[in-house]
Amino acid sequence: MRWCRFRLGQKESYGIVVNGGVEPVDGSPYGSYQRAGKPLAMDEIKLLAPCVPRTMYAAGSNYLDHDIGMAALMGTVSKPPTAPYINYRMPSAVIGPDEPIVIPADASNEIQYEGELVVVIGKQAKHLTAENALDCVLGYTIGNDFTERNWQKSDRTFWRCKNADTFKPLGPWIETDVDVAAMRTIVRINGRVATEFATGNMLFGVSEYLSVLTSYVTVYPGDVLWMGTDLVPENVAPGDVMEIEITGIGVLRNTVTKERARAG
């Protein structure tokens, strides 16, 4: 089942993606809902980020080849985490599918995508175990952990390099039935495959992350957990169209643009 969130006129609603269109619902995937109104075509609506996370968690380095490659790129030594390593992002940076990513005027050219599987929480939960952690998961969506690598060297908190406005595209919808072990993550720049990896090739899986996170933190419906990326991404530039496909979910597409320089 695929849950989306969309805008039609001034109204924002949840919907179910069926046969390439959307069946609008009253309510939400986090509580009760009922189908409401006639099915809509995708070109009648604007898809939004599929959830509104109050807190947005992220796996630290969670794929071995990414850890090794990024260390080389950043001039540090690869030290893959030995346990789930929890980070978090700023909800202010979230945008939806097909919204432009706007690179700040004073950013460098070291601008990169990171294609990621993103877990969407469906139920309030704390003190989950690796055995029962998936009970709180509604489904999975796709994220682009967009990053300015030059700032990453000095932004210890990642506040700007990974959280500038528009740097966290999320979508296009939430797929409730997936087999993470069988999935592929494929990133295309202007239609060319730039990066492809096995989505499930993580150092620590979703259950392990959720059990560590919820030892100290309550997760709530709509919160998300970004699971990290593999390999070393390429640079992108204004005008580039990025597509992140995760097989079994869909494609998250966003175009890169650049903020105009400001006077003064």
Place this chain on the structure above:
Amino acid sequence: MRWCRFRLGQKESYGIVVNGGVEPVDGSPYGSYQRAGKPLAMDEIKLLAPCVPRTMYAAGSNYLDHDIGMAALMGTVSKPPTAPYINYRMPSAVIGPDEPIVIPADASNEIQYEGELVVVIGKQAKHLTAENALDCVLGYTIGNDFTERNWQKSDRTFWRCKNADTFKPLGPWIETDVDVAAMRTIVRINGRVATEFATGNMLFGVSEYLSVLTSYVTVYPGDVLWMGTDLVPENVAPGDVMEIEITGIGVLRNTVTKERARAG
């Protein structure tokens, strides 16, 4: 003017604190509102955290004596920031006045308050300058940047040491008219003054922080910016009552408790 948020029965509302009571309003301080219903006594209602931040920003080390003292405590070298240094916290950790802080079962005894002035954003804004930054500010409240110092040594992202559930008390209300330069921050443990400092003795002020933050990030109504603390706090223990007073605003009071150890 003092804005609060409160619960009465099942209903959450904003209100204006007048003469030791609360005048409920329909609407919010961020848009239009009108007084609604008769004034309520404080003991009739439950005060909530005075705002619901979507993103919760925090100054990094922002007082000189705190930077020097904490470096000594953590076994590092004091390197005060040379520009506003932006961090962020997890909204999941916010609690309101008089709610218990719950220390996780496996935490150490190195548990400390940090009394902080907290800026509450009133209007959506980006690209503020130091000259116009205060235009987006609704007012100021008080925060306790509660911290497990032992975890702080290993939690590079501060996800647990500063963001475990209940570690971010906020309140009791938002004061719109303050003179930061004249304010004192006073922390009492069980009625004894443990820490006192000049609130305005910051390395970088509110305007400077907001102008740097909004160079890259849009702030929204209800977002908050924690301004940091001075001096080196004391440890607290379960049973302790912490009161953080900032003159001109009020007193944020929370009791420290400890989570029961869990089987397994």
